[in-house]
Amino acid sequence: MAASSRAQVLDLYRAMLRESKRFSAYNYRTYAVRRIRDAFRENKNVKDPVEIQTLVNKAKRDLGIIRRQCPLSSGIKSHAQGLQQRQHAVGPGCAVWKGCGMEEPSPKIMGHLNL
Amino acid sequence: MLLRAAWRRAAVAVTAAPGPKPAAPTRGLRLRVGDHAPQSAVPADTAAAPEAGPVLRPLYMDVQATTPLDPRVLDAMLPYLINYYGNPHSRTHAYGWESEAAMERARQQVASLIGADPREIIFTSGATESNNIAIKGVARFYRSRKKHLITTQTEHKCVLDSCRSLEAEGFQVTYLPVQKSGIIDLKELEAAIQPDTSLVSVMTVNNEIGVKQPIAEIGRICSSRKVYFHTDAAQAVGKIPLDVNDMKIDLMSISGHKIYGPKGVGAIYIRRRPRVRVEALQSGGGQERGMRSGTVPTPLVVGLGAACEVAQQEMEYDHKRISKLSERLIQNIMKSLPDVVMNGDPEHHYPGCINLSFAYVEGESLLMALKDVALSSGSACTSASLEPSYVLRAIGTDEDLAHSSIRFGVGRFTTEEEVDYTVEKCIQHVKRLREMSPLWEMVQDGIDLKSIKWTQH
Numbered sequence: 195m196a197a198s199s200r201a202q203v204l205d206l207y208r209a210m211l212r213e214s215k216r217f218s219a220y221n222y223r224t225y226a227v228r229r230i231r232d233a234f235r236e237n238k239n240v241k242d243p244v245e246i247q248t249l250v251n252k253a254k255r256d257l258g259i260i261r262r263q264c265p266l267s268s269g270i271k272s273h274a275q276g277l278q279q280r281q282h283a284v285g286p287g288c289a290v291w292k293g294c295g296m297e298e299p300s301p302k303i304m305g306h307l308n309l
Numbered sequence: 310m311l312l313r314a315a316w317r318r319a320a321v322a323v324t325a326a327p328g329p330k331p332a333a334p335t336r337g338l339r340l341r342v343g344d345h346a347p348q349s350a351v352p353a354d355t356a357a358a359p360e361a362g363p364v365l366r367p368l369y370m371d372v373q374a375t376t377p378l379d380p381r382v383l384d385a386m387l388p389y390l391i392n393y394y395g396n397p398h399s400r401t402h403a404y405g406w407e408s409e410a411a412m413e414r415a416r417q418q419v420a421s422l423i424g425a426d427p428r429e430i431i432f433t434s435g436a437t438e439s440n441n442i443a444i445k446g447v448a449r450f451y452r453s454r455k456k457h458l459i460t461t462q463t464e465h466k467c468v469l470d471s472c473r474s475l476e477a478e479g480f481q482v483t484y485l486p487v488q489k490s491g492i493i494d495l496k497e498l499e500a501a502i503q504p505d506t507s508l509v510s511v512m513t514v515n516n517e518i519g520v521k522q523p524i525a526e527i528g529r530i531c532s533s534r535k536v537y538f539h540t541d542a543a544q545a546v547g548k549i550p551l552d553v554n555d556m557k558i559d560l561m562s563i564s565g566h567k568i569y570g571p572k573g574v575g576a577i578y579i580r581r582r583p584r585v586r587v588e589a590l591q592s593g594g595g596q597e598r599g600m601r602s603g604t605v606p607t608p609l610v611v612g613l614g615a616a617c618e619v620a621q622q623e624m625e626y627d628h629k630r631i632s633k634l635s636e637r638l639i640q641n642i643m644k645s646l647p648d649v650v651m652n653g654d655p656e657h658h659y660p661g662c663i664n665l666s667f668a669y670v671e672g673e674s675l676l677m678a679l680k681d682v683a684l685s686s687g688s689a690c691t692s693a694s695l696e697p698s699y700v701l702r703a704i705g706t707d708e709d710l711a712h713s714s715i716r717f718g719v720g721r722f723t724t725e726e727e728v729d730y731t732v733e734k735c736i737q738h739v740k741r742l743r744e745m746s747p748l749w750e751m752v753q754d755g756i757d758l759k760s761i762k763w764t765q766h
Contacts, residue, residue: 217380219368220724221722221723222380222722225722259380259381260380261385263380263383267380
């Protein structure tokens with residue numbers, strides 16, 4: 195399998211930033227965006243293809259985490275924190291806890307968790 | 310009607326697939342106050358969020374009290390809260406095996422953060438339980454030959470309380486004083502060690518003033534005098550590099566919810582070579598090597614393990630960032646306000662915990678004025694009483710300065726905007742409160758407050 199090309203890494207970077215912006219919690223959102231930018235910037239001069247592949251794999255795993263966690267944090271209603279101007283728009287309503295008055299765990303979430 | 314609602318929901322889901330365009334985190338910090346509109350659970354309605362929204366919650370600047378869960382930690386915990394719910398001590402079926410595998414993996418993650426062997430990690434319900442096990446367990450095991458313990462005056466309440474309860478059992482405890490900087494005097498420690506001392510307990514990073522004790526030196530002293538060394542590392546684990554072998558630590562307490570893990574879980578490190586014997590506090594089925602019976606809560610320990618792993622990876626990045634933000638906070642406050650004192654040694658100090666005393670301002674009133682920021686004066690466990698913190702008293706702070714101290718916490722998720730906002734509000738309110746203060750007026754007129762003879766009525 196060929197090592198990840200520059201284009202693939204950039205696609206991954208863009209996808210991660212895009213997904214991170216969907217966190218409704220201000221602190222998680224700002225952390226994710228900042229961390230992703232800093233991590234990709236820090237590793238931009240890595241030349242060893244094995245190391246690049248390791249980093250790309252880790253980034254893919256983290257992208258999966260962000261995809262799973264964003265809807266969870268949006269689905270649970272909570273008042274926005276300090277610096278937000280408006281309650282962040284909610285993604286497709288899938289929450290795990292029935293007690294919060296939300297629907298059944300979405301098959302999308304369960305699929306992601308490989309359950 | 311139902312059909313239309315369902316169609317609308319589906320339409321939102323489709324258009325929301327690439328991610329709804331979020332309102333970018335704002336630069337202009339307008340805190341809007343609206344009424345508490347009851348939130349309906351239908352997502353379609355909130356896509357067009359009303360301008361008059363709910364009251365915004367305060368900024369969180371109290372990370373020494375507790376920390377939010379890192380999303381990576383929650384992601385690791387969820388499968389064990391949903392489907393993999395087996396008891397890790399069930400030996401006969403797959404539910405038990407997979408739960409046990411997760412527990413052992415978490416143990417390995419915790420151990421590698423502190424340089425220990427996984428067999429030396431025992432899961433508990435938190436650092437308070439770990440401290441109790443360490444102090445009472447060691448003291449009681451060696452009760453026949455050793456009756457003396459040493460600790461400091463700035464320890465966490467659970468350590469001080471455990472020592473007090475041991476005193477009631479007939480043990481002797483020396484509470485070492487600390488210097489003005491908050492650090493103990495190593496010569497005093499050496500002088501306090503007696504032939505019948507079983508344990509020295511000194512916390513690594515203080516939760517109120519952020520002072521770092523010289524753990525490596527204390528470890529060296531204790532191991533040379535053959536005394537066990539316990540450290541409450543709840544505020545230090547995952548934030549500064551710790552190695553139990555380099556620092557000659559025999560027992561260490563770890564707390565889950567201080568390192569972006571779940572609440573209700575912690576761990577205790579108990580050295581095996583040379584073996585530290587501990588009398589178990591909690592009797593039962595012999596789980597956790599007999600030292601802490603009870604079913605190990607798999608989702609919580611998986612969370613603790615994940616938090617430790619994330620902390621290990623992020624330690625350098627977080628430390629650099631937190632140091633920068635902390636510098637920014639202190640510099641900006643101190644250059645705009647006179648008569649601000651930072652409690653604790655500025656050099657041997659963990660940057661994320663900043664304790665400032667604002668002279669001529671009452672701490673509680675400043676806290677209430679800063680209602681948009683979640684802060685604390687002193688530690689959460691003592692915040693209910695009106696007494697000034699015993700830690701500040703131990704470092705020799707004047708009574709009036711002790712009453713006016715505020716603890717700012719900077720953590721992994723704190724942003725520069727939050728720090729700037731906190732600084733701005735703090736300066737504004739301190740100035741306003743000082744304007745109202747007659748003491749401040751007198752100081753401005755050049756009167757030395759210490760020379761005043763207050764009359765009795």
